[in-house]
Amino acid sequence: MKKQTIKQIENQLSTISDESHPFLQEVVKDERKGVQNLLAKWKKEKERERFYEAKFIDMTQYERKYRAQGFQWIAGIDEVGRGPLAGPVVASAVILPEDFFLPGIDDSKKLSEKKREEYAEKIKSEAIAFSISMIDPEEIDRINIYEATKKAMLSAIASLDIKPDLLLIDAMKLETPYESESIIKGDAKSVSIAAASIVAKVARDRLMMEISASYPVYHFEQNMGYGTKEHIKAIEEHGITPYHRKSFAPIKDLY
Template sequence: MKLTIKEIEQKLGTIKDEKDDFFRQLQKDERKGVQAIVKKWQRLRELRQLQHEKFINMTVYERKYRQEGYQLIAGIDEVGRGPLAGPVVASAVILPHDFYLPGIDDSKKLNEQKREQFYTQIKEAALAVGLGIIDNDEIDRLNIFAATKKAMSLAISQLEPKPDFLLIDAVKLDIPYQQEPIIKGDGLSISIAAASIVAKVTRDRILKDYDQEYPNYGFANHAGYGTKEHLEAIRTYGITPIHRKSFSPIKEYIS
């Protein structure tokens, strides 16, 4: 007796190889529903393979520095340099040697659901996670680049155990750690990618809280960036206490 479509789907979930006898039998099954399941399984398998290969490629820096004797390698990244409102948030993450999370990438390339999922997995697996949050008032006092570096340094200072090497997304910090800045590092290093996800999820949650406090501005939608919706709200309602007064066009509204 032939298996039902549902039974086939359940059994396919345990199959890892196209050479499996059961999978070969399915390829000969002429039912359209079965062939659709077979194609779906093949697409998922190809996706997993691509994700695995990308993950391995994104461990190049971690493997390089572990071979040089460093063991506690922290990835550092920030989110929120460009917005007109809210803080800049940095994260520092030390991952264990055996960390494996296929699909991890620059947080901007992931949808919100995937970022939230990965955030939880990273927090559970990481040896240490640090956060640095610099609010809009301090950004105005320091300038955004200095505020970003301060947020990164704060995040690193929270790590326990302490790192012995830093992989940083595009920034060199004036702190006593061996480090390598990597341009677009959040797509090239799993440690920096993990930090970018933690920073992004943290900042998005902060802006969702601000959305409750200032409901006319849409902060939950645009996270403080200068979207059409945001600019129209500023023109209609004025600026809020979380807007960056040193940024255009905010500074033009108060000059």
């Protein structure tokens, strides 16, 4: 039987997920270095998939616990943008279906921009309900960032098309009419909170990129409003925009 080319083997390996597949036994016997490299790459990818699948299952522990108690509409709540010098604080609430499956989901800060964008679209397309709430810099200055964060979260919850019967909240304690659990570093422990983190981050980043077009010297498309050296230098040289938080240092010390 004629040997397959390395490209043919690569194409066939891409269709195989079962490690007991007989084709793999043939590939193991093929001594060509290119073939063995392909096999090693395939095995590494399968290990990565198993890791992410196991992590995903671990991240459903809170959802499984509460569904076992009879809760159906479990909303994950998270926010992004508490620390920047410019831009809004953004919160999201997401209710996922029980069969939602997205290995690789994690705290939005741990994902690449490309992955966040990809995951955000999948989350929004498959979620039972989701909402996004933004509190602008003027209000942040008026009521402080802690209160603004709470307000954004409460607004996101209230904006859901389906009213939740349980909330999983990243760290914050909220007074709501719903039962809830606040989870420290919840965006790395709960798929629902991680989903909310991703949706909120992508929404905020897109807004900062839009703002950047009007105020290019601040490079919001890169720093997303955070106080990088380049950003602070731009503030010192060009002043502030309507999107800057006047109550945040060093801005409050300069103006």
